[in-house]
Amino acid sequence: MFQLFLIAFRNLGTHRRRTLLLGGAIAGVTALLVILMGLSTGMKETMLRSATTLATGHVNVGGFYKVTAGQAAPVVTAFPKILELVRKEVPELDYAVQRGRGWAKIVSESSSLQVGVGGIDVKDEPGFRQVLQIHEGTLDGLDEQNTVLLFEKQAKKLQVKVGDTITISAPTMRGTNNTVDVRVAAIATDVGLMSDFNIFVPSNTLRSLYQLRDDTTGALYLYLKDVSQVPQVQARLRTVLADAGHQLMDNDPRAFWMKFEVVNREAWTGQKLDITNWEDELSFITWTLTALNGLTGILIFVLLVIIGVGIMNTLWIAIRERTREIGTLRAIGMQRTRVVVMFLFEAMTLGALGTLAGALVGLAVCLGVDSAHVGVPEAVAMFIMSDRLHLVVNAGSVVGAMVFITACTTLISLIPSFLAARLKPVTAMHHIG
Template sequence: MNQLLLIAIRNLGTHKRRTLLLGGAIAGVTALLVILMGLSNGMKETMLRSATTLMTGHVNVGGFYKVTAGQSAPVVTSYPKLLEVLRQEVPELDYSVQRSRGWVKVVSETSSIQLGVGGIDVDAETGFRKVIQVREGKLEDLAQPNTLLIFEEQAKKLEVKVGDTVTLSAPTMRGTSNTVDVRVAVIANNVGMLSSFNVYMPNSTLRGLYQLREDTTGALMLYLEDMSAIPAVQARLFKRLPELGYQMMEHDPQPFFMKFETVNREAWTGQKLDITNWEDEISFIKWTVAALDGLTGLLTFVLLVIIAVGIMNTLWIAIRERTREIGTLRAIGMQRGYVLVMFLLEALVLGLLGTSVGAAAGLGVCMALNAADVSVPVAVQMFILSDKLHLVVNPGSMLGAVTFITLCTTTISLVPSFLAARMKPVTAMHHIG
């Protein structure tokens, strides 16, 4: 076997032009695949990080409180006690935040728009700082009472700038309207479609607008160390919280704002908890990720078809050029199996070298693009929820790409290698061409 490997390597060295041509094609396809995976992984990671930071946790413990049977509010009462329970029941927890939420009318001197509002503690939510790109103002100012963060798109509609005052109007739990004047403290860069219907303000100000107690919030957002643990955590909480005395809603995989009609028709009062995950709250991200995975798979298939055709044709030409060489080897005693193995080893070595070089080149391109901090068009921002291109190359995925393409290269060479091994020595030695 060592001798066959040495012969295969020498054959590759002897036919340098063909080796460089085919090896370059394999390297190019591998580089494109690594870049494609880096782009796909980067887009998915960016989307999930932005969406789960701004809109939802990995697992959410929210709910509704009903003062009367026909009127509900999306709040969780006595949340500090509940948060302690969750920390004990979820050892997979990385960190958690409490986020008040609601729906308000934002009124400026020239116009008004209806927007979802999130109440945050900007000093405690470090992940929020990583996602939000400030265009005007200082994010630290959002810690002050009666301040507001809006996005560039909303600032244009409202015709306001940092320092201007707008009025927020919303109905309280008891059905009366309440208003509060807030100062625009921060204008942030757009974050895709999420910046079309969300604004943020301090938790204390939002509680004041809805006339809620200090121990009331909208939802407890749990962020896990490993997102694959989401189903197990969700199932455990559905089982344990009722055992601990909490009333639970039936699981409904929809955002909280789509559940009002159902909840208001139910004949109960008081507090019920609702456990959801990020896929329930922002299902459009799930669809986008699925579409992105499908597109990546299709492009990968096309790349593999291209390289398969190239390898097959090149090996056919190589075997035709080396017909007399094959006949000589057979005549001096090399068995058919060894001829087959020799060609397979050539394809294996060529594939391994080509994919390794291509993977290194693809990784270099991904790193260069990240260093360049490339901005993306507005149309792309709508989907990746970021104004910057970010590529993520997973070492395991890169190794998998190298292994997969190398195996494909070797497998594709089976047919021409088998035909070469079946040549009769006399016929091959008398071949001209």
């Protein structure tokens, strides 16, 4: 086998220009794949970090309370007991926070906006400080009752700055509109799509707006030490909460505000809990990731087809050039299977070296772009939830890409290899050309 490998390796070296051309193409595809995967992973990571802090936990215990069948409010009543149970049953928990949920109109002297209103206890939110960059004012300002945190674009539209007062007007379950005047305590730098339709006020301000009790909140956001444990935790919580006597909604992987219509149509009243995860709550924006992954798939497929044709052609040429050699080797006793293996080795060696070079280039580009803090246009920033490109390389994925592309190149070479092996020794030996 070593001898076959040696022949394959040295033949690649002998036809240096052809090897470099094809190896370069394989390296290019690998590098592109690594970069696209880095971008996708980076987006996912950014989304996970930013969006989970602003709009969802890794796992959420939310739900709806219905006074009558057709009037649902996105609240969880008597949440301290649920929180206690969750802390006891979820050892994977890093920390948990309660968040109020609302939908309101904010009005300044010059403009107004419809936004989601999050009620937070800013002192209990360690992730919040890490994710948000405060452009103006301080986050601690949200400690005070009747304050609000806006994002830059919102502040610009409303034409307000820190210290100004705006009015929040929200429809209540009784059909009336409640209003509260709040002072702008902080203006944060935009974080993509999330900051277009979210503002934050202290929990008590939100409760007073909706006239809710102190033990009522919008949802419990659970942050885990390891995000990969979300499915297990989610499943366990369903069992534990049901065992504790809570009514649970059927699993529906959508954001809570997309469920009003369904919930209002159902006949039940009282409290039902809804266990969701971050992907459910962000399902309306994770399509960007799906689209990127789809695009990556299509692009890589097309490139692999081109590379495949290139490899086939190259092997055709190699086989044509080496037909006499194949004939000689078959004449001196080499079985057909070994001829196939010899050419497969050649394709595999080319694939392995090409993908290794490509992976290194892709890795260097990812690390370079990431550390250079390359900015992105506003439209892109909206989707990737960051104003700069963040690329994350996952070693497992890179190795996977290398193995996949090498396997593809090797498999593609099977056809010309089989045809080479099928040549009759006498025909091959007397081949001219």
